[in-house]
Amino acid sequence: MxxxxxxxxxxxxxxxxxxxxxxxxxxxxxxxxxxxxxxxxxxxxxxxxxxxxxxxxxxxxxxxxxxxxxxxxxxxxEPQALSEKEKSVFPVIRSTSFPEKSNEGVPLVFEEHTAETRIYFALDLGTTYRLIDQQILQREGWTIKRIKETASFNVRSLPTKWKEDQVAGNIFYFLNQNDGYDASRILNDSLLKSFEEKVTGTMAVAVPHQDVLIIADIRNETGYDILAQMTMSFFASGRVPITALSFLYENQELEPIFIMGKNKRS
CATH class of the missing domain: 3.30.920 (Metal Transport, Frataxin; Chain A)
Incomplete structure (x- = not known):
């Protein structure tokens, strides 16, 4: 049935x-x-x-x-005090279609990231987290700048353990800690730079859903097709989908890759 x-x-x-x-x-x-x-x-x-x-x-x-x-x-x-849990403030990546307000109509705190993604901010509560809204900021006397700086510092402290896979001459790295902030690690600039230094082909990055970050060393045209299929598969199965598009990483910038059919990209 x-x-x-x-x-x-x-x-x-x-x-x-x-x-x-x-x-x-x-x-x-x-x-x-x-x-x-x-x-x-x-x-x-x-x-x-x-x-x-x-x-x-x-x-x-x-x-x-x-x-x-x-x-x-x-x-x-449970009322949450940011100042008591400063080490528990993290950024979370969401799609640009994600709501800008809470279910109660309170504006959420976020900033633009790419054409496909936004950065929201969350207070980690152990088994779950709460997105930070303007009411929480006002109650705690925090500025948006403080939230951003605190979250940016905390995401760099997260562990970065990778699994590596080679497919058709291309190398794919997967981070899947299942801590709610796997995709958030795309905001760790030093981490991305370290991969940029060891990639020998073209570096691409994907955040198909909240619980995975993919970094690809694309060494031939087939690699783009594999990355597109892989990202779409993760996107379809994720509990919190973000985007089925991947990004080129060049000069510390993320540029969406549009793959149209076999081995065609723009």
């Missing part, structure tokens, strides 16, 4: 099984709004993405999704 958005909404509600929550299914947008009745705060699930994960791993996917929902709602219940 085919899984529909309505059926998935019912499954999520059943798995959460919390009388303190309100659920609203939007059949036009295929979303499920989950709110804490007392706080009047919550989050919205895009059900087609949930269905895609469910089709891959069924109950495991549901357990993972409902776990993150519970943790996110718990974080909303």
């Amino acid at each position: 085919k899984m529909t958005a309505r059926k998935m909404a019912a499954l999520v509600q059943e798995h959460l099984d919390q009388p303190s929550l309100d659920f609203h299914f939007d059949r036009e947008k295929d979303t499920l709004r989950i709110e804490d009745k007392q706080l009047k705060k919550g989050l919205t699930l895009e059900l087609p993405k949930v269905i895609a994960k469910w089709e891959e791993s069924k109950e495991k996917a549901l357990d993972e999704i409902t776990y993150y929902i519970r943790e996110a709602l718990k974080a909303m219940n």
Whole structure:
């Protein structure tokens, strides 16, 4: 039997099984709004993405999704002090289609990154994180400059352990720590420079979803096709997709690569 958005909404509600929550299914947008009745705060699930994960791993996917929902709602219940958790402020990469406001309508703190990506800022809470909005800044007396500098410093402190794969004469490096900030490491300039020094072909970078950073040493035309297919595959399977495009890295700048058919790029 085919899984529909309505059926998935019912499954999520059943798995959460919390009388303190309100659920609203939007059949036009295929979303499920989950709110804490007392706080009047919550989050919205895009059900087609949930269905895609469910089709891959069924109950495991549901357990993972409902776990993150519970943790996110718990974080909303707890006031967070930035000054007490300065080492827990990190940048997170998102697509340019990502909302600019929280579900409560408060503007989120972000800056432009590339034509495909933006940099948002998050307070790490251990098992989840909370995106920083203007209300938090005002309450804590922080400036946007301070948030950026703190997040930039902290992302450089993250571990950088890589897996390497060679395909058709090209080398691909994968960072997948699953700490929520794998894609954020694209902002570690010293890390990218270190790869630039050892790459012998053309250096390309990809952040298809939140939990992976790919760096490629493209040594022949086939490498572009492999990178495009690889990035699209990661993008389709990611819990928080970012972009299916890759980027050339030259002179400390990221330039999107458009690959149109076999071995054609612009």
